[in-house]
Amino acid sequence: MSAPFSSTSANSAPTVLVTGSAKRLGREIALALAAGGWRVAVHYKGSALEAEKTVSDCAALTPGAALFQADLSDESEVRALLPRVIEQLGTVDAVVNSASTFEHDNPASFGFEAMDTHMRTNTGAAIILAQALHAHMDARNRAAPDKVLDSSEVHSGAVVNMLDQKLWNQNPDFFSYTLSKAALEAATTMLALALSPLVRVVGVAPGLTLTSHLLTQDKFAALHKLSPLGRSSTPKDVAATVRFALENQSITGTTLLVDGGQHLMRFERDFSLM
Numbered sequence: 001m002s003a004p005f006s007s008t009s010a011n012s013a014p015t016v017l018v019t020g021s022a023k024r025l026g027r028e029i030a031l032a033l034a035a036g037g038w039r040v041a042v043h044y045k046g047s048a049l050e051a052e053k054t055v056s057d058c059a060a061l062t063p064g065a066a067l068f069q070a071d072l073s074d075e076s077e078v079r080a081l082l083p084r085v086i087e088q089l090g091t092v093d094a095v096v097n098s099a100s101t102f103e104h105d106n107p108a109s110f111g112f113e114a115m116d117t118h119m120r121t122n123t124g125a126a127i128i129l130a131q132a133l134h135a136h137m138d139a140r141n142r143a144a145p146d147k148v149l150d151s152s153e154v155h156s157g158a159v160v161n162m163l164d165q166k167l168w169n170q171n172p173d174f175f176s177y178t179l180s181k182a183a184l185e186a187a188t189t190m191l192a193l194a195l196s197p198l199v200r201v202v203g204v205a206p207g208l209t210l211t212s213h214l215l216t217q218d219k220f221a222a223l224h225k226l227s228p229l230g231r232s233s234t235p236k237d238v239a240a241t242v243r244f245a246l247e248n249q250s251i252t253g254t255t256l257l258v259d260g261g262q263h264l265m266r267f268e269r270d271f272s273l274m
């Protein structure tokens with residue numbers, strides 16, 4: 001058996017970078033991983049106060065959590081992010097790509113600007129972080145050039161890409177967002193092949209899990225019930241699935257849908273516009 005998450009740093013906990021983890025689902029994922037013994041690198045863009053709270057809450061569960069700010073639509077900031085985490089924390093074992101731009105457009109209003117914004121943050125950044133994790137794993141394994149590593153000493157890691165049940169149940173709302181997640185789903189397959197055996201790549205696709213400013217609580221509660229199971233996903237279900245995907249050594253190149261079966265139904269509009 002390989003030793004996927006054996007850190008070489010002083011801190012023996014495996015380390016995970018969770019993008020967009022200041023609040024909402026990203027925070028829930030960060031806390032679930034910290035509760036499971038992961039040291040969490042909390043990334044945020046603008047929500048500094050919430051991110052500091054996530055760091056202190058994660059650190060109370062597993063020491064060593066740290067804070068990293070970056071705009072993931074800027075390629076140079078994305079390329080610098082994992083090296084910054086490695087410099088501060090020593091090693092990284094996994095990345096959860098949860099940060100996401102979610103702005104409304106449709107085929108009538110579609111333009112390059114919306115496409116570019118969504119593709120940079122939701123697709124391009126996730127791919128570059130997976131690429132960087134693979135390079136880091138490769139470097140860790142080459143760190144002992146005079147020694148032939150046996151399989152129990154080979155370092156390997158994992159990436160989880162947050163997708164959306166919408167990809168299996170499409171409608172034209174949030175057109176650029178959906179395109180960016182469709183591209184990320186395809187990238188999950190291709191990266192799983194390209195980065196194996198050092199890095200596994202898994203998609204996790206929630207259903208309607210958290211409300212937004214576009215929905216009242218009552219409307220959200222009613223829509224959450226619209227699924228074969230009578231409930232969509234909860235933040236805890238989603239976070240537990242991310243942890244499972246990171247820790248299960250046999251999963252790569254596939255997506256776990258966590259949505260109460262919403263992807264089996266047909267919705268003419270996005271939930272927020274129903």
Ligand SMILES: NC(=O)c1ccc[n+]([C@@H]2O[C@H](COP(=O)([O-])OP(=O)(O)OC[C@H]3O[C@@H](n4cnc5c(N)ncnc54)[C@H](OP(=O)(O)O)[C@@H]3O)[C@@H](O)[C@H]2O)c1
Nearest residue numbers: 020024025044045046047071072073098099100162209210
């Ligand atoms: N919530 C749901 O019901 C649901 C359903 C299906 C799929 N998902 C997926 O699950 C993931 C998490 O969902 P969520 O609702 O928690 O996401 P969210 O609230 O829409 O966004 C999460 C974070 O992404 C960060 N972000 C946005 N643009 C960024 C940029 N250019 N650079 C860096 N960070 C940026 C923001 O960080 P700051 O606040 O720090 O600026 C934001 O807090 C997403 O990938 C989403 O597509 C969610």
